[in-house]
Amino acid sequence: MTMPAVPGASGAYLVRPESYGTIQMTAALQKSNITTFRTSAEFKDGSTSYPAGTYVVPATPQARSVLATASKKVGVPVAAAAEAPKVKGVQLKPRTRVGLFRGINNMPGGWDMWTMDQYGINYEVVGAQDFQSGKLIDVYDTIVLPQGITKARIVDGLDQTKYDEEFAWAYGVGEAGWKKLQQFVKQGGTLLAIGSSVATVKELMDLPIEPALPTDRTKFATGGSLLNQKFDNTDMVAWGMPEKWPVWLYNTQAWTPTGKKADVVSSYPESDVLASGCLKGEEHITGEANVVSFDIGKGKVVTYGSEITFRSLMRSTYNLLYNAVYGGPAAEVNKTQLRQLKPAFSANGTLLQ
Structure with a gap:
């Protein structure tokens, strides 16, 4: 160029x-x-x-x-x-400090780590040691929770009596660490949750959203399909996205906002949801939210119901993550x-x- x-x-x-x-x-x-x-x-x-x-x-x-x-x-x-x-x-924010909470044996976290390496993101893997003293807000501006991060992975983690110090980053942080992650947001941090990690952050921050999709696969199932999506591209999280664009969904949730604090960034249309692949039980997902943003205390939480960083599929949706990585701490x-x-x-x- x-x-x-x-x-x-x-x-x-x-x-x-x-x-x-x-x-x-x-x-x-x-x-x-x-x-x-x-x-x-x-x-x-x-x-x-x-x-x-x-x-x-x-x-x-x-x-x-x-x-x-x-x-x-x-x-x-x-x-x-x-x-x-x-x-x-x-x-x-100059030199935004990004943390990636990988979790042990978490393939999506490994993929997100590789992607950040390839894109040149200035990040650190969030380790148990980061929870041991001071405030997380003194270490990170934004923390990303990849698909598959549960409360147990954060609180219990690896048992430090059974694993060598080379795995110290994945030790459990206990209930005190769990509360520090909550405080991180309220003190001005940005917390981003992808896929099944949304349920973890919902519990952590008591978010006003509820799961919309039945867990009974006879009622709702999609085998890793592209589903149409409507975006509010005036919202910082969706800057640069078209008004309509498909997302990839497999074994994660759509969400129903239950309070005014939930700012819906993207949602599934009222009809013609399926763009490519298979979908059973379309009526359960029509009109439901995918990406939702919340202002909490001095900080921000963004939840991504679909796994927007899945492998090399649909890299255009990566913008939804990195807009918030840098936009959350912006002034x-x-x-x-x-x-x-x-x-x-x-x-x-x-x-x-």
Whole structure:
């Protein structure tokens, strides 16, 4: 990809949010600690329209170098604007600290770990030692729970009397650690739960959602199928997603919101749910929620009913995870701040007054 001409001292580089290639671009910007904004509304630059979630990066020489390299690598074009857009938005927290709670013998956690390695995400595996002193919020901004993480995997984990210290990261953290994970959210952390881990976080945070699908496979079954989905792409979690797009579902749940605090990001349509594969009991899933966001205390929880990071299938849905990985800890900026490219964070990630 060819970089556009330098837009000038008050200008900015713009990157549209639709491609999952932006995940690697964001990781590169984070690694180099380059100020990065995203718009929370659509806007126009000249005759070109840009959607909510567009990346806005001040036009510094360092930013140009990083974006040029990343753009060529992932094939996502970069545009230039003489002025930054005058819309509300957020600034991503510099060097967002990401934690992945793998759990022992958890294949989805291993896959998510490999993916983060490939995409250049600055993450650490959340270990039992992280729960032993201080606050989790002092260590991580965002924690991801992959498919298959249960309360037992967190609380009981491995018995430290039976396993060597090389497995210390997977030791149980006890009820005290369970409560620390709850406190992490209330103190400002972002907690993301994928697939069956949604039930774990529902219990942890007492979320106002209930399972919608029967466990009786004679009433509802889908053998790993693509099911149509409606997205609210004005919501930060779904920035860059089309209004309609299929997701992969197999052996996990859809959810029914039961309280006003549940912000539905995506849901199954009222009819014609099946896009590809097989589906029995469509009436049980129509209109039910898949991705749901919650503001709790100072923090955020996002639940993903379908396994949005399953293997290499439908990588477009990876954006749903990484939008929240970085968007949860982000700081809001008003129209004037974004137009002036005025940071909300210091370079070390401290919020400015």
